Amino acid sequence: MFFSRVRIRPDVRELHLLVSGNGYGAHQLLWKLFPGEEKRSFLFREEIAREQIPFRKGVKGEPVFYTVSESQPISDHPLFVVDSKQYAPKIANGERLAFRLRANPTVARKEEGKKNSPRHDVVMDAQYHLLREIAADMSISTNGKKLEIKKRIIEAWRQIPNSQKIEEKLRGIIDENERYVDVPTSILKPVELLDLAFKASMDKALETWFVGRCERLGFTMVRDGFNGHMKLQAEGYQWHALPKKGRDAGFSSVDFEGEVEVVDAGLFSKALFEGIGPAKGFGCGLMLVRRC
Numbered sequence: 001m002f003f004s005r006v007r008i009r010p011d012v013r014e015l016h017l018l019v020s021g022n023g024y025g026a027h028q029l030l031w032k033l034f035p036g037e038e039k040r041s042f043l044f045r046e047e048i049a050r051e052q053i054p055f056r057k058g059v060k061g062e063p064v065f066y067t068v069s070e071s072q073p074i075s076d077h078p079l080f081v082v083d084s085k086q087y088a089p090k091i092a093n094g095e096r097l098a099f100r101l102r103a104n105p106t107v108a109r110k111e112e113g114k115k116n117s118p119r120h121d122v123v124m125d126a127q128y129h130l131l132r133e134i135a136a137d138m139s140i141s142t143n144g145k146k147l148e149i150k151k152r153i154i155e156a157w158r159q160i161p162n163s164q165k166i167e168e169k170l171r172g173i174i175d176e177n178e179r180y181v182d183v184p185t186s187i188l189k190p191v192e193l194l195d196l197a198f199k200a201s202m203d204k205a206l207e208t209w210f211v212g213r214c215e216r217l218g219f220t221m222v223r224d225g226f227n228g229h230m231k232l233q234a235e236g237y238q239w240h241a242l243p244k245k246g247r248d249a250g251f252s253s254v255d256f257e258g259e260v261e262v263v264d265a266g267l268f269s270k271a272l273f274e275g276i277g278p279a280k281g282f283g284c285g286l287m288l289v290r291r292c
Contacts, residue, residue, distance in 0.1 A: 003087035033073035042069035104279035126205035218267025
């Protein structure tokens with residue numbers, strides 16, 4: 001296996017305007033670094049250069065791609081500067097590693113009349129589920145899109161003489177997330193309380209998605225020795241449209257980072273090489289690790 005850093009050559013710097021944030025375009029271009037391969041055999045991740053690289057004036061803000069591949073990418077491509085090294089990390093059980101992962105979290109939901117369970121965006125699914133649950137408790141329509149349901153909830157909320165039950169429900173959702181237990185929810189306005197419950201349910205859904213993969217990927221989460229909180233953050237949610245595949249086609253990505261402890265070095269190494277979750281062809285799934 002090989003780990004590579006891929007940068008755009010200075011004389012074609014305008015290319016970054018076309019590929020930056022475009023997972024499909026970046027994938028197609030990076031594939032040219034592996035001529036002769038009919039099946040994708042690499043993972044990649046796009047980042048933005050944060051520091052000036054001495055021999056490249058003006059590199060800050062341009063995309064940098066990291067790849068893990070079975071074969072070594074060619075080094076004389078006219079569009080890219082490629083720096084590669086062999087990648088064979090020595091991982092031991094019990095070792096703690098800091099990680100970063102850009103993933104496409106999805107969940108399967110069984111739908112009546114459909115043989116296969118379609119996959120849904122974890123974040124959107126969590127928010128939609130919460131809205132429909134609250135609307136049902138308020139005996140109002142659960143049909144329509146998220147914004148429509150949310151609007152009905154807020155309008156109905158204003159007309160309820162005693163909204164204590166709804167507020168208690170939302171505070172309970174917030175308290176289920178250990179990161180929000182100290183938030184003074186009693187001073188929040190209804191819309192603020194609903195938005196915070198949205199955030200808490202979204203974070204919990206992402207945490208559940210990631211932690212649910214721990215065992216089969218050979219690691220467990222590390223908790224903070226001070227407050228006992230899981231060392232895991234999920235942020236940077238983005239929706240990436242894929243117009244070539246259809247008007248509504250696309251995928252979401254979320255940036256996870258934190259600390260894990262290896263419990264099965266073989267499974268964990270396999271995850272590093274094969275990636276985690278779907279949308280690997282669009283820049284998701286590559287886990288970057290370093291020793292703590």
